[in-house]
Amino acid sequence: METQAFLVQQIVNALFLGSIYALIALGYTMVYGIIQLINFAHGEMFTAGSFIGLIVLGALQRMGFVESHFVLSMFVVFAMAMAYVAFLGVAIEHVAYKPLRRASRLSALLSALGMSIFLSNGMMLSQGVSDRAYPPVLGTGGIHVLGARITYGQIFIVAFAVALMVGLNLFVKKTKLGKAMRATAQNRRMAGLLGINIDKTIRTTFVIGPALGAAAGVMVGMYYGSVRFDMGFIPGIKAFAAAVLGGIGNITGAMVGGMLIGMVEVLWAAFLPSEWKDVTAFIVLILVLYFRPTGILGERVIEERV
């Protein structure tokens, strides 16, 4: 393998891993943005999405639907997984977070942590302790760019991730509901006075964030080929780090942060002793936050009125 091809291949690897982190980070950022809660259970939403994707995909495959209507069945798989996890998100918000809206943020954080443990163990009990194989639907076909191999699966996933992020950005910046979400995030009581239904807005956030996590879960399942009850934990932590790195609450920031974490991890492992890659990722995180305490794209906190 030539050096150039090697480099390109590693960059492809990094971009891919980065977009997975970015997708998961979006869920953290959205929920954080609106209720200032680190939703520890988000990693589990990701896992749940992956499981539902597996279940639906398996059923469709047995019916022979995947071969005959590939695109439609993909759509169904993603839609079902996202819908299910959106339900889950709303349910969790209602049970575990809504009663704590007026309590201290640490209480809510702990409630989220409890939910995370509960969900991951619930999935362990219901879906089994071992990893489950995803039907190979993405195929192994691909193209060669500058000597590096990019599979169609990777292209599909990165494109889908970017589409979701652009869509989300447009949604938040341009639509009425999106603006209502931002307004609620910035000043909840005032938003209520203007006629914005706060509960509904927060619920919407808990539909969108988890649904995005579910989409990421299905992608990860399809691409890597397996699902496991605890697979949300480590990507969850890294995606959370990515969200903070990019500036938590900022959608573009989540993408940038995810990419950066992916880059550092892959490129470090590619050229330097691979056991230190996670250490490096965290050191980069700390360094960036040291010099930019609100993250790379974090909204500059408006000059505090002392």
Next chain:
Amino acid sequence: MMRKLCVFAICLGLVFGLHTLAAAKTLKIGTLSPLTGPYAQDGTDILQGVKTAVALVEAAGGIPGFDKIEVLPGDSACDGGKATMAANKHINSGVHAVVGAYCSSATIPASVPLNEAKIIQITPASTHEDVTERGFKYLFRACPRDDAQAAAMVSFLENALKIKTLALIDDKQTYTVGLTKNIRHLVENHGKIKIVAHEHIAPGDKDFTAVLTKLKKIDPDAIYMSTYQPEGSLMARQAKALGLRAHLLSEDAVYHPKYIEVAGKAAEGSFLTFAKAPDTPERRNFEAEYKKMWGVKKIGSYAYYAFDAANIILGAVKIAKSTDPDKLEQVIRSTTWKGATGTIKFDHKGDRGASYIIWVVKNGEFVPYWNPQTGQYF
């Protein structure tokens, strides 16, 4: 609030006190294995293996002198502190012997109170040398050690596969690092093979393309994946997707039907070390019963070891006609046991002899391939 605390503490004390009242005339076997957390799969296999052994013995008439045999599960969670608590709990519930634990990092601390309380402990999975090197009298190991497994693999690489270059990957855990360390040691001593890379991944990761792409550039003849099964499956898939031509090698933690299920075609042709599967009645009997009892089609490797460990204990009680630990220890050490993983004869340290062979994945099955003891292909 002081008052609340007192009331609570007293209640808790009472509950604990009642909790530990001993029961009637039963033979009690405790298990220690991770029933929660990332290794819950193997931990559950161990528990089920022990339960299968007990079920078979009870079906065959039980053990004279005991009304029934009870299995007390203990969750070690692969954590030293929790494992000692579970071990102490077993001691206080009056278990006669313990099967466990799984992770060496749990077995080592848990064995201290167990050995002090003179309770027979057989670990079905902890392969680290330190487990038995400390010379604990009542501690046995039903699985071969890291060095034995490494020797089998190195012998295969040098004598059968005859490769020139080897890359090692481990995930920086006690078990996996123990193996790569031993392999590196042997290979470097023999000087026939060159180790061209030694990479590390993190457990729980899903993407290993960075490391694998690096190996693709180095292009070794074989890659030794010292990981657990989930990572092993994913790594095999990604290695094939990246177009690596190297042989994939791995060990008994990856020897699990799930490896083939998840890795699919990518698993084909990989070589794994695992204890020789003797086609004995004991093994067939176990497999049939296990599949029936737990409703599974395929059996995880640690279930076999756990089954044998439990059988050794039950057999020893039968022979010794007593649960006196010293007598049991004598019997276990002096008897040659026939089990689902072949014959077991413990040495003075409590280790069983080496009996690893090389398996290959062929048409979605593990198939015996080469025997390091004889140097013969199957």
Next chain:
Amino acid sequence: MSLRLEKVSMQFGGLVALRDLDLEIPEGVIISLIGPNGAGKTTVFNLITGVYRPTEGTIHYNGHRLNGLPPHKIIALGIARTFQNIRLFKNMTALENVQVGMHCRTQSGAIRALFKTRFERAEEQRIRKRAQEILQELGIDRYQDEYAGNLPYGEQRRLEIARALATDPKILLLDEPAAGMNPKETEDLMQLILSLRNKGLTIFLVEHDMKVVMGISDRIAVLDHGQKIAEGPPRAIQQDERVIEAYLGRRHTTTGSIS
């Protein structure tokens, strides 16, 4: 013993908040800083107390250069302040709030606290006594064990001043102390400020209530768009065309009923 700002400028990004401000605050006077919202008044306070570092110019106090000193050192030099929107430690009692104020004048560290040395115990007693005295001086001692957040609004303003006084300052910076007060409370506040001045304290005041500003100030400086447009005694400021134009408005001068 005076606070002197020389050619102080402050920029936030591209925004110039303050431009070449020269200001001298002599000892023992009440000096007020007025100007439209956003003129940079609070910024001046923040510069003096070290929240920001001036982009240009120097601030001197009593022979010390304040630029770049961290706030707690500046406070220790004898400059104390209150805040535009009350910033008490709401979940601490009134007494504790004042005790916190004495931090920079006391010494017991963690080690002394862990071993409860005699020094620590004596100091704790001293802190407690002095804090009670201060509360008494400001007439809010009956709220001593009440959480600061539970105090009535006017008393919270007082408690903030008490906390500032606990740092044993030479100069007291008051940021809109009369905001939200009714005329009665405002009257009491003016008396308080005057009595503090009479005890030798220098008072630097930012305030919108012209009754207060004109009533007690010895000197007034007027800021507009980050620049000083006038400085002088109250009467002169009231007549100043530029000040009327930028800040006071016609009505105020025509009614002119300033007590």
Next chain:
Amino acid sequence: MNENGPAKAVLQLNEVHTYYGRIHALKGISCRIPSGGIVCLIGANGAGKSTTLMTICGVQPAAKGEILFEGRPIHRMRPEQIASLGISQVPEGRQIFPLMTTLENLEMGAYLRKDRDGIKRDLEKVYSLFPVLKERRNQLGGTLSGGEQQMLAIARALMSRPRLLLLDEPSLGLAPLLVERIFDTIQEINRAGTPIFLVEQNAQMALSISGWGYVMETGRIVLADRARALLEDEQVKKAYLGE
């Protein structure tokens, strides 16, 4: 107008009680706001003036009593329902969305409206009322000065085409010149037909532009009269006008 208060009320509070946890904040408030007029509510800090507004808007719901808006009871409604009826509040401290632009802030004011053209027209209207907002339309709300924020807050409230405008301390923390301008604008808005309920600390100013005034003390209304009469009232003069 009669002795009990202005006739033909757009908003009417009857014996309203509100609690914060255990604190009895409003102890039976009754008042009326006539269609088309300015009514002011003055009183000391902590008297319950802001609570009154929050109770009207449903943020701090009334425990007892009734609130009638244009004759229909609203005291059981949620804040967004009340807002949709056309009651708009400019709360104390401006409450601008700091990370949204001026324009977006204004759009949020029109959140409940569906008529795009009407919104556009009203946008031009508030720009003409406060030209500075047009200059700053793409600037983040948090970067505006205090006075500009106050104008934005009022403009935002106007964007909902309110049938009743509630103003809470619009003069707080503003320079005298700005205070004048804000009060002029309030009168201008009122002249265009919007009834206004004004809560103010600055009693002098408030009473001078209002038709009717209420004086509040510790959760109760202690005085209610024509604003001009209150300006002459000895008690009010002493306590609230500082003379």
Next chain:
Amino acid sequence: MVRREIQRFCIYTLFLTILVLPMVGMRGPEFEARRAFTVLSVLVGVLLLTTVFRLLRETSFYRNLGQRIRQRRDRALGKIQVLPRPVALGSLFFLLALFPFAANNYVIDVAITVLIYVTLGLGLNVVVGLAGLLDLGYIAFYAVGAYTYSLLNLHYGIPFWFALPFGVVIGSLCGCIIGYPTLKMRGDYLAIVTLGFGEIIRLVLNNWDNLTKGPNGLLGMDKPKLILPSFSDGGLSWTVVPLKSLPSLYFVILAVALLTVIAVHRLNNSRIGRAWIAIREDETAAELTGIPTTLLKLLAYALGAVFAAVAGAFFAAKLSYTNPNFFVFLESCVVLSIVVLGGMGSIPGIILGALALIAIPELFRELASYRMLAFGGAMTVMMVLKPEGFIPATRRKRELHEEELESEEAADE
């Protein structure tokens, strides 16, 4: 009321059905109807019971009953309360001292673990409860303590008690190193950075094979020893007694925990403690009231780390074994849970929290794989029911209703 409850019940049932059926039923290719519907019906049953309970609670019968029970309880508890504080404390101490003689090894082992976590919880309380710095990587200091003792003992044979001061110094140094870059950060940025530091320390321990033996862990450290006078053969001589048995180790950690309680109590009521609380309340205001916030935040990190390091050294000595796997992120979460669940800033609360989170799960060992499920669920339920923790510090109790109060202040101004 009834109608709303029924409506609620129906919606919740619908949600549960959607959520439970696919996840529980579709373990394999076939829908396992029995399994799925069993789980669902259990959940719906619980839901039904709560609904019925909620409805019952509104009836006058229930209210009267509740009142009567409450009166009885207060009367009964009132009798206990008669005990004066020193007597209560004394008897509690007496009970604690006698405890190992009445309990078996398992219970003592659980008690030791609880006491370790009490120490950890109190240490973290300094950082989170007093200074208000959210720390998600606290367990790293525990690891530092454990490894410091292990390495000193294995390489230089330094006994436990002499290694402790080293542990304290190195722990506090690590606290400062970790604290330093986080000084500018607030709230959740701090959380992720401390989480990162926790992971870095664990990974370094895992990767630095030459020093720490990597994932193999360190083995064979000495237990703490005591030098006791003995009167054998008529003369006085000194014997070194290694504290090997669980009861003796219990007394060591009991002493450590008691000292920690005293230390945290003293800090809490000192000039430093007040300054920390001020920083937690309003950092800018604290700085402008003359508090050197940077220094004090570092001090909080360092002191918090000290307690963890001592607990860690004890843990390593007790097990004679240490391994990087013991110090994972989840452990930090457990310690944080102890602090928050027990009631931030309250010492009895944290003791209760440690009991609840460490001892109670032990009671449910038989649940095996359901244990962690119950643990997670219980954590959420506890937080929802009692967000301020079991025994909130008086100050804290107020804070939790802060928003209410704030809105009230805003409305009243």
